[in-house]
Amino acid sequence: MKVFVIGSGGREHAICECLKKSPKVDKIFAAPANAGIAQIAECVNIGETDTEKLLDFALNNQIDLTVVGPEISLAAGVADVFQANGLKIFAPTKRAAQIESSKEFAKNLMKKYEIPTAEYQVFGDYNAAIQYVTEKGAPIVLKYDGLAAGKGVVVAQTFDEAKSALEDMLLHRKFGDGKVVVEEFLDGQEFSFMCLVNGENVFPLELAQDHKRAFDGDKGANTGGMGAYSPLPFISENDKDFALKNIMQKTANALISEGCSFCGVLYGGLIKTRNEIKVIEFNARFGDPETEVVLPRLKSDLFDIFNDVIDGKMPDIQWNNQCSLGVVLASKGYPEHYEKGFEIKNLDKLQDVEIYQMGTKQAGHVVEAGRAIPLLTNGGRVLFITALGDNLKQAREKVLTEIAKIDCENLFWRKDIGHQAINN
Ligand code: AMP
Ligand code: GLY
Numbered sequence: 001m002k003v004f005v006i007g008s009g010g011r012e013h014a015i016c017e018c019l020k021k022s023p024k025v026d027k028i029f030a031a032p033a034n035a036g037i038a039q040i041a042e043c044v045n046i047g048e049t050d051t052e053k054l055l056d057f058a059l060n061n062q063i064d065l066t067v068v069g070p071e072i073s074l075a076a077g078v079a080d081v082f083q084a085n086g087l088k089i090f091a092p093t094k095r096a097a098q099i100e101s102s103k104e105f106a107k108n109l110m111k112k113y114e115i116p117t118a119e120y121q122v123f124g125d126y127n128a129a130i131q132y133v134t135e136k137g138a139p140i141v142l143k144y145d146g147l148a149a150g151k152g153v154v155v156a157q158t159f160d161e162a163k164s165a166l167e168d169m170l171l172h173r174k175f176g177d178g179k180v181v182v183e184e185f186l187d188g189q190e191f192s193f194m195c196l197v198n199g200e201n202v203f204p205l206e207l208a209q210d211h212k213r214a215f216d217g218d219k220g221a222n223t224g225g226m227g228a229y230s231p232l233p234f235i236s237e238n239d240k241d242f243a244l245k246n247i248m249q250k251t252a253n254a255l256i257s258e259g260c261s262f263c264g265v266l267y268g269g270l271i272k273t274r275n276e277i278k279v280i281e282f283n284a285r286f287g288d289p290e291t292e293v294v295l296p297r298l299k300s301d302l303f304d305i306f307n308d309v310i311d312g313k314m315p316d317i318q319w320n321n322q323c324s325l326g327v328v329l330a331s332k333g334y335p336e337h338y339e340k341g342f343e344i345k346n347l348d349k350l351q352d353v354e355i356y357q358m359g360t361k362q363a364g365h366v367v368e369a370g371r372a373i374p375l376l377t378n379g380g381r382v383l384f385i386t387a388l389g390d391n392l393k394q395a396r397e398k399v400l401t402e403i404a405k406i407d408c409e410n411l412f413w414r415k416d417i418g419h420q421a422i423n424n
Helices: 010-020 051-060 071-075 078-084 103-112 126-136 159-171 237-257 290-297 302-310 392-403
Strands: 002-007 027-032 065-068 120-123 140-144 153-156 180-184 189-198 201-204 213-215 219-222 227-230 263-272 277-283 323-331 354-357 360-362 375-377 381-389
Touching: 002 010, 002 051, 010 027, 010 290, 010 302, 010 354, 010 381, 027 051, 051 078, 065 078, 065 302, 071 078, 103 120, 103 180, 103 237, 103 277, 120 126, 126 159, 126 180, 140 159, 153 159, 159 180, 189 237, 189 290, 189 302, 201 237, 227 290, 227 392, 237 263, 237 277, 290 323, 290 354, 290 381, 323 392, 381 392
Parallel strands: 002 027, 002 065
Antiparallel strands: 120 180, 140 153, 140 180, 189 201, 189 263, 213 219, 227 323, 263 277, 323 381, 354 381, 360 375
16 A cells, blocks of 8 residues: 655654554655655655645555645645545545634634633734733733744733733734634643544544643743653543543534534643643644654554544554653754754664654765765754653653763753653
């Protein structure tokens, strides 16, 4: 079988590694891929949103299954185009992916179908928004509804912070002319619940927790994620059952009722508050970096799983009972300004860990005769290293020991991933 993976990060590298283990997969193609994916797949130089070229490639190469990583491909309608041409693709349509691309769509859906989430209102007008914030008081959360390069969510601790964020979003139009969702502040443990969904069929994966802040102690700016681990000792089986029935299944059913049945990964960014588990956000795709810690725990054949879910069959999803923990190595300065092009040495010295490349590239030339072509940093998040262990502490020790062998002058990483679950 020939599989096509769309995307270019650590998530897609982990998906490719997992698919490669399937005896049924003869060949993996990936677009646009990265230097790590290039070691196991044939790279195709087509951008993630170039749906027509992606389609042509899949048709011309008799691709049996396409898997999509990033949200931008979904929002560009890659699933719509592939399905219209009779191709098998594990990804939601553009309309179904609105659960991620439009916060207003997601919040309205949750309200209509009584899916537990923070109380909210949507505003296009600054004065109305300020009045609502005055009524509700701080802390309060403001979410710009549109693309904002990760800066669109402000958890305001004071009224003044909320006011200045609303000024940026609705008066100065810092991100564009989108609306703002103003919502209740929720306090509790956040976790990521990814389910494989096709219509009303919802199959849960193991839970993971991401770490969004740049530095140890959950300090610094919000990032795309600096590390993750799985399983989560503070979420019980009862909690998971509650979330599966009352959030994930209900949402899959709600999307059918709205005429945009979902196929792909429905990702619940959930929070366990004192009273109940609630939704912070939905994504319409695999989480990054959650995927890089969840897939190494999978014992079953991922290719079979994707096919079974698409074909409406019951997939066989089995897990090993190990704990998985992974750490991002990011370019110094990320998520703000950072430089690229620093050489990464000694990756071949790492033992007994998974190395997923996030933002890397192979240098275009041989630096010295007889030496391999160097691997260079090429993004904010550069590498993701995952270890398995009998417990999370052991997995973390292994990851940090192996990371110390990497020689690159421009990387930093967190040392406290899993701190919510590991008693030091
Ligand atoms: P989002 O882009 O919606 O995932 O928000 C980014 C981060 O902001 C989340 O991971 C939370 O840490 C925080 N956040 C978002 N909404 C809320 C909320 N209602 N209450 C508390 N924290 C929130
Ligand atoms: N790790 C959070 C996300 O994938 O959006």
